[in-house]
Amino acid sequence: xxxxxxxxxxxxSDVEQLNIGDIVYITGEVFTCRSRLQKYIFDEKxxxxxxxxxxxxxxxxxxxxxKEDGKWRLVSFMPTSSIRFEKWGAQSVEDWGLKMIVxxxxxxxxxxRMMKEKKxxxxxxxxxxxxxxxxxxxVQDVHLFDELGSIEAAWFFKVRDLGPFVVDIxxxxxxxxxxMDEKIARNKAKALQELGIDPDFQFTKLY
Amino acid sequence: xxxxxVYEQVxxxxxxxxxxxxxxxxxxxxxxxxxxxxxxxxxxxxxxxLKSMKMSAQRENPLCVDTGWPIFYFKVGNQxxxxxxxxxxxxxxxxxxxxxxxxxxxxxxxxHPLTGFDPGNNIxxxxxxxxxxxxxxxxxxxxxxxxxxxxxxxxxTRHRIVAFADGIQGIEKxxxxxxxxxxRAGAVCPPSVLGIGIGGTANVAANLAKEAACLxxxxxxxxxxxxxxxxxxxxxxLNSLGFGILGAxxxxxxxxxxxxxxxxxxxxxxxxxxxxxxxxxxASSRIDGDxxxxxxxxxxxxxxx
Numbered sequence: 001x002x003x004x005x006x007x008x009x010x011x012x013s014d015v016e017q018l019n020i021g022d023i024v025y026i027t028g029e030v031f032t033c034r035s036r037l038q039k040y041i042f043d044e045k046x047x048x049x050x051x052x053x054x055x056x057x058x059x060x061x062x063x064x065x066x067k068e069d070g071k072w073r074l075v076s077f078m079p080t081s082s083i084r085f086e087k088w089g090a091q092s093v094e095d096w097g098l099k100m101i102v103x104x105x106x107x108x109x110x111x112x113r114m115m116k117e118k119k120x121x122x123x124x125x126x127x128x129x130x131x132x133x134x135x136x137x138x139v140q141d142v143h144l145f146d147e148l149g150s151i152e153a154a155w156f157f158k159v160r161d162l163g164p165f166v167v168d169i170x171x172x173x174x175x176x177x178x179x180m181d182e183k184i185a186r187n188k189a190k191a192l193q194e195l196g197i198d199p200d201f202q203f204t205k206l207y
Numbered sequence: 208x209x210x211x212x213v214y215e216q217v218x219x220x221x222x223x224x225x226x227x228x229x230x231x232x233x234x235x236x237x238x239x240x241x242x243x244x245x246x247x248x249x250x251x252x253x254x255x256x257l258k259s260m261k262m263s264a265q266r267e268n269p270l271c272v273d274t275g276w277p278i279f280y281f282k283v284g285n286q287x288x289x290x291x292x293x294x295x296x297x298x299x300x301x302x303x304x305x306x307x308x309x310x311x312x313x314x315x316x317x318x319h320p321l322t323g324f325d326p327g328n329n330i331x332x333x334x335x336x337x338x339x340x341x342x343x344x345x346x347x348x349x350x351x352x353x354x355x356x357x358x359x360x361x362x363x364t365r366h367r368i369v370a371f372a373d374g375i376q377g378i379e380k381x382x383x384x385x386x387x388x389x390x391r392a393g394a395v396c397p398p399s400v401l402g403i404g405i406g407g408t409a410n411v412a413a414n415l416a417k418e419a420a421c422l423x424x425x426x427x428x429x430x431x432x433x434x435x436x437x438x439x440x441x442x443x444x445l446n447s448l449g450f451g452i453l454g455a456x457x458x459x460x461x462x463x464x465x466x467x468x469x470x471x472x473x474x475x476x477x478x479x480x481x482x483x484x485x486x487x488x489x490a491s492s493r494i495d496g497d498x499x500x501x502x503x504x505x506x507x508x509x510x511x512x
Contacts, residue, residue, distance in 0.1 A: 105391075201376060
């Protein structure tokens, strides 16, 4: 497993070199979103009020940001689960030209296919460590704050060597967690056996 | 008579502590997990998480950005006298949550379920949630639990009626199946504190599971050997699955497995699970009848565990 320190905006070749299981750190300008923003744009047909051309890393996140002396201060930050945004994942990758999505968990098959086609990766955290991250994040700006509220707004962050994140979907269409599933299925069969549960056990159907 | 200003301040301090300080038992479980972890990435993840948690206590900021559903548990002495009574206790709890949100200890996470309306203070219909238990004495013990969205939304909380024909095998199979599905890709933020409720109606089992996940001291054991065995067997089995921190591989998938039970109907056994995330946020305080306030290390919701 290799370790990469990448700078945004990312290029196709930046992300094509990444394989599932690699560790990445990111530097540069990124933006955040949660489901309310994607619903607002893709379902309610509003126009995204900014360009993602030079800001092609999306972090699924609802940060805690407070205003102090007229300036934004990031109190807490932790990537949130991407899988719940699967409905809009492929369209986000395509329409916004994303090269990397940062989020907990992973994306589904439809988004992974689009990521392979458009050269984009998904990376996820390996810790819950907001305090190790907030010091490397500068709040630059916010969009759709009035429309969507503080948590669901699109925050513009400038990040400095933010990570580590593990690549869980690469541009070859592979998913780290699919590999994990195979390993866990084997471990599970063994665990059930050790608990004395018959491999052919079927629940008595009550409903 | 315990004055409103006394319990309101205790409520606020308890919410703040629950949001910003890792419980001692959870910290011990983390330290043990770090020592036994053989996967270097998982070990680094556990170390980074524990480091950040310790910084939260110093910086007085939330342990995790998702500050969860605000849930209160009150263990009330039969002779406990509160100024304004229990209606005022609940009002004071709402004020404490709103204040903690305004001060940035809690994120404004609670929304209207249909419109998505955000009141901005985590207060709304049936939220915060209140649960009571009555005991002898004149004290009130206040526990605050912050139940995270990840641990609650991705299948970590579910139930099934198991036939008596399937017995313990059925119960354990259901738990292993549920946990395996919900911990995929780290969805429920493992390593989890897993609560299991056995028996009662489905909602009784679900409440027991939630209380076992959120309130039981991590590392405690059910005193009945039949249930101790289920806890220990499942702890070993779940940790052999290999999820590790956030599901990307490692030796610790659960920090604890806590089982509580109720008698059930001859027709079937309700079994419910509730996973709490690795941060397992909670805090407890006690106010005696003479208004003496004590910070409790653990909720002790189920007697000595």
